[in-house]
Amino acid sequence: MAQELSRLILHSYEGSYLDNPEFTATEPLSTAAEPETSEHDVDPTSTLTKTHSTLPEDPATDLTRNKTRTFHGQGHAVFNSGHSYTGEFHQGFMHGKGTFVWADGQRYEGDFENNRISGTGVYTWNGGSKYIGKVENGLRNGRGTFDCCVTKSQYEGDWKEGKLSGFGRLVYNQDNSFYEGTWLSGQKHGTGTMHYESGNVYVGEWSRNVKHGQGRMVWNNRGEEYTGHWERGVPHGYGVYTWKLSHTKNHQLPMQNKYEGEWMNGKRHGHGVFMYASGARYEGEWKDNLKHGKGSCVFENGRSFIGEFCNDRPVLEAPKFQNEYPFIFDLKGMLPANADAAMLEEAIKSINTVILRHTDDLRYIYSYYCQLGVEPGTNEDNHAITRIHLWKFFDECGLKEKGSSYVDLDRAYVEHLKDDPLFDHIYKNPHDVSHHFIFRDFLDVILRVSHLLYNNKENSNQTALLEHGPAASFSYMIKTDILSALAKKRADKMEDTEPAVVPFQKTLLFEVETIFSDRVYQLYTSLTKRFARRTVTVRMLLHILNDANLITTLSGGSLTITDFIQIVETHIPGVTGDLGSYNLEFELVPYELFTTTYDCLYHKSLHLLHERAYEEAVARTRQEAHLSATQEMELLASEAAAAAAATAAAALAAAELVDGDAGVAPGVLTSQINILTPAAADHVDAPSANQKGKKKNGKEATPAKDNTAPAGTGNAAPAPVKDSAAPKTTLEAGKDKNEKDTRQLSLASGAVSATAAPVDYATSLNNLRKEKESELRLQRKLTCIEEFEDAEGPTADDIRESVHHLFEKFIQMKP
Structure with missing residues (x-):
C-alpha cells in the first residue's frame, strides 16, 4: 500500500461542510489505494508476503472546488474511477472513522488520518478473505489477524510494512498444520514450533524459512527423533539421533538405537557413539554414516574389540564369538592375584550356571524396573533400567541395612573400570543418573555388589557345594535379598484382586518426581x-x-x-x-x-x-x-x-x-x-x-x-407558703x-x-x-x-x- 492515498478526481459529494471564506483548499481530496487481488495473498507453504499496491489514477486536480466551503463532518464522496468513501471528514481530508470501497467491491473500514489509512481497521476482499488489525500508511503494521478463504489458512500475530514480522501463529489448514514463533519479512526466522500435517514436530531455531541452529525434530510417523544443531535444514554439528522401537511389537531388545556425536550435512561424520538396541556399543570415528577410523566395540554379551574400522568393518579380524557362556564378566579384583586362566574360566562358568538357574526371576525383575515410572502406551527412549531404577532396586532389597550406602554400592560397581578405555567415563562419574544398564550390566552390578557384601562370609560359602568365590556370593544375594523382595512383590500383587487405592503420599511422590x-x-x-x-x-x-x-x-x-x-x-x-x-x-x-x-x-x-x-x-x-x-x-x-x-x-x-x-x-x-x-x-x-x-x-x-x-x-392542693416576703415569681x-x-x-x-x-x-x-x-x-x-x-x-x-x-x-x- 502506498504511504499516501492516490489522488482522485471527485465526482460527487454529499455531506457536511465547514464554511470558511478565508480558507482555500490547497490539497485535493484523495482516496485509498485499491488492494491487489487477494485470492493469492497467502502462500500456505511459506508465509503471507504479498501486499497491496496503489491504484494508478489521473493526478489531475480541481483547485477551484471548495474554495469557500470545506468538506467537514460526515459525508459521502464518489470518485470518477468508481471508488467511494463514506465517513468522517476533517477540513477537506478523510480523517476519522470511515469506509472506502474500491470499484471492484473490495473495501476497507476503519481509521483514516489525513487521507491515509492508519489506525485500526478491516480489509475485506471479494473472495471472502479478511484482515482485522493495525494499519499504518495503508499497510498492515502491528497486531492483526488475516483469514484466507482460498487456502483456509489463518495468521494471527505481528506485521510490519505488510509482511509477517515479529511473533505470530500461522495455521496452514484445518489438519493441525501450523507454525507458531517469530517471523522476519514474511519468513520463519528466530525461534518457533512447526507442526506438520503428518504429525511430525520441529521445535527450535529458524533462519529464512529453514531449520538452522539448535532444534529438536520428532518424526512421529516413523518413530525417529533428532536433537542437536541444524544447518540449512539438515543435522550438522553435534546432535543425538534416536530410532525408537515400537512398543506394539513383541521384542526383547532392551534399548533403542541411538547415535550421539558429530554430523555433517545430515550424515554421521566425525567422532560419535552408537548404542545398539541389543545393548552393543560402538565409540569411535565415522564417515558418511559408516564406522571409519579408530574405534572400539563392546558386544551385548560383554566381549569387546578395539582397533581400526574401514567402511563399517574391522580392518583386522575381530575375535570370534564363542557361545560357551552367554555372559562374559570382568572379574578383576574378585579373584586372587595368582589366579590363572583355568580359574578364571571356572569362575565365569559358575556365575553363568547361577544365572541360568534363576534366569526367569532375574529377567522378570529387570523387566519390572524397566517399566517403573513409565505410563502405559507412551514411547520411551529405551527399555533399559536407569541408575535411578537401580537405586530403587537396592532400596527394596534392603541392601542399606547390610551396612553399605548407595555411594558404596556405586563405587563397588565402577572400581574395576578405572583406566578402562571404553568405560572410564563411568568410573569418573559413578552416580550419573543418565547412565543406562542393559540386562548384562544389571547382572554385573549384582555380581559386584554381592562380592562387596558377602565375600568371605560363611553364609555365602554354604549356598551350594559346587559354588565358591564370586559365584557363591552372587548366588547368596539372589536367594537372600532379591528373591525375597520378589516374593513379597508377587504376594502383594496376588492379594490385590481388586484395584487398590494407591496411598496419596506415594502418588504425590511419583508426581513430584516426574516434575x-x-x-x-x-x-x-x-x-x-x-x-x-x-x-x-x-x-x-x-x-x-x-x-x-x-x-x-x-x-x-x-x-x-x-x-x-x-x-x-x-x-x-x-x-x-x-x-x-x-x-x-x-x-x-x-x-x-x-x-x-x-x-x-x-x-x-x-x-x-x-x-x-x-x-x-x-x-x-x-x-x-x-x-x-x-x-x-x-x-x-x-x-x-x-x-x-x-x-x-x-x-x-x-x-x-x-x-x-x-x-x-x-x-x-x-x-x-x-x-x-x-x-x-x-x-x-x-x-x-x-x-x-x-x-x-x-x-x-x-x-x-x-x-x-x-x-x-393524691390530687390535694399544696398548702400555702408561710412567708412574710412577697410572692415568688x-x-x-x-x-x-x-x-x-x-x-x-x-x-x-x-x-x-x-x-x-x-x-x-x-x-x-x-x-x-x-x-x-x-x-x-x-x-x-x-x-x-x-x-x-x-x-x-x-x-x-x-x-x-x-x-x-x-x-x-x-x-x-x-x-
Whole structure:
C-alpha cells in the first residue's frame, strides 16, 4: 500500500461542510489505494508476503472546488474511477472513522488520518478473505489477524510494512498444520514450533524459512527423533539421533538405537557413539554414516574389540564369538592375584550356571524396573533400567541395612573400570543418573555388589557345594535379598484382586518426581562441580534448605534441625551418634537427595497446613466468642444498670421518709433515676410514694425542716407558703424546686452510705467483664482445640499445592 492515498478526481459529494471564506483548499481530496487481488495473498507453504499496491489514477486536480466551503463532518464522496468513501471528514481530508470501497467491491473500514489509512481497521476482499488489525500508511503494521478463504489458512500475530514480522501463529489448514514463533519479512526466522500435517514436530531455531541452529525434530510417523544443531535444514554439528522401537511389537531388545556425536550435512561424520538396541556399543570415528577410523566395540554379551574400522568393518579380524557362556564378566579384583586362566574360566562358568538357574526371576525383575515410572502406551527412549531404577532396586532389597550406602554400592560397581578405555567415563562419574544398564550390566552390578557384601562370609560359602568365590556370593544375594523382595512383590500383587487405592503420599511422590527430579539432579551436579567432589553430603543439603528459608530455628517450628536429622536418619542409618552427636558428612547420591528433600518438604507442608488450620479455627472461635461475649456483656450491663437503678430508687424512697413521709411526684423520681443511671431508666419501675425509709446510724432518720410544705397525696392542693416576703415569681419557684430535688438526692446518697459502700457502676461492670473474659478465654481455647481435633485436616489439593510451592523454592536456590 502506498504511504499516501492516490489522488482522485471527485465526482460527487454529499455531506457536511465547514464554511470558511478565508480558507482555500490547497490539497485535493484523495482516496485509498485499491488492494491487489487477494485470492493469492497467502502462500500456505511459506508465509503471507504479498501486499497491496496503489491504484494508478489521473493526478489531475480541481483547485477551484471548495474554495469557500470545506468538506467537514460526515459525508459521502464518489470518485470518477468508481471508488467511494463514506465517513468522517476533517477540513477537506478523510480523517476519522470511515469506509472506502474500491470499484471492484473490495473495501476497507476503519481509521483514516489525513487521507491515509492508519489506525485500526478491516480489509475485506471479494473472495471472502479478511484482515482485522493495525494499519499504518495503508499497510498492515502491528497486531492483526488475516483469514484466507482460498487456502483456509489463518495468521494471527505481528506485521510490519505488510509482511509477517515479529511473533505470530500461522495455521496452514484445518489438519493441525501450523507454525507458531517469530517471523522476519514474511519468513520463519528466530525461534518457533512447526507442526506438520503428518504429525511430525520441529521445535527450535529458524533462519529464512529453514531449520538452522539448535532444534529438536520428532518424526512421529516413523518413530525417529533428532536433537542437536541444524544447518540449512539438515543435522550438522553435534546432535543425538534416536530410532525408537515400537512398543506394539513383541521384542526383547532392551534399548533403542541411538547415535550421539558429530554430523555433517545430515550424515554421521566425525567422532560419535552408537548404542545398539541389543545393548552393543560402538565409540569411535565415522564417515558418511559408516564406522571409519579408530574405534572400539563392546558386544551385548560383554566381549569387546578395539582397533581400526574401514567402511563399517574391522580392518583386522575381530575375535570370534564363542557361545560357551552367554555372559562374559570382568572379574578383576574378585579373584586372587595368582589366579590363572583355568580359574578364571571356572569362575565365569559358575556365575553363568547361577544365572541360568534363576534366569526367569532375574529377567522378570529387570523387566519390572524397566517399566517403573513409565505410563502405559507412551514411547520411551529405551527399555533399559536407569541408575535411578537401580537405586530403587537396592532400596527394596534392603541392601542399606547390610551396612553399605548407595555411594558404596556405586563405587563397588565402577572400581574395576578405572583406566578402562571404553568405560572410564563411568568410573569418573559413578552416580550419573543418565547412565543406562542393559540386562548384562544389571547382572554385573549384582555380581559386584554381592562380592562387596558377602565375600568371605560363611553364609555365602554354604549356598551350594559346587559354588565358591564370586559365584557363591552372587548366588547368596539372589536367594537372600532379591528373591525375597520378589516374593513379597508377587504376594502383594496376588492379594490385590481388586484395584487398590494407591496411598496419596506415594502418588504425590511419583508426581513430584516426574516434575522436579530432573532439576534436583541438575542441582546435585552443580554442587559437585562447585565443590570439586563426586557426591553431596548431608551438611550441604542442610545448608541449601536453610538458604531457601525452609529450616526454622524456633522450637516447635515447621521444620527444625532436629526434624531434619530424624528424616535423614530414615534414609541413612547412623547419622545420629552417641550422646546426641550428628555425623553430617554422610554422602548422598542424587536419588537420596531428592527423596530426603521430598520427606522434609512434605513434613513442613503438613506442619504449615496444620498451623494454618489451627489459626483459622482460633480466628473463627474468637469471632464467635466475641459475638457471644458482646451479647452477654450487654446483658450484664443491663443487669448491673438495673441493680444500680434499684439501689437509687431505694435511696429516693429513704429520702421521702426523711422529708416527712410525703409522696414524691412520679416525674421527680423518674428524672432522678435518669440522672443516676440513664441507661437503666427503661428497666426500673418507680417505687410507691409511701415506701418506708431506712435507718441512719441505727436510728430513724429525722425529717429535715423546710419552708416549703410537702406536696399532698393524691390530687390535694399544696398548702400555702408561710412567708412574710412577697410572692415568688415562677422562675424563683422553679429554682427552689431544683434546690429541693438536689437536697433529696443528697439525702438519698447519705442514706445509702450509711448501710453500704457508694455504688460505682463503672468499677462493678469492669470487674464483671474481667471475670467473664477469663472464663471466655478458657472456653474459647477448649472450643478451638475441640474444633481443630474434629476437623478433617488438610485436603490432598492443599498438600499438593504446598509441596509444589516448597519444591519451587528449593530448586531455585543457586549452589
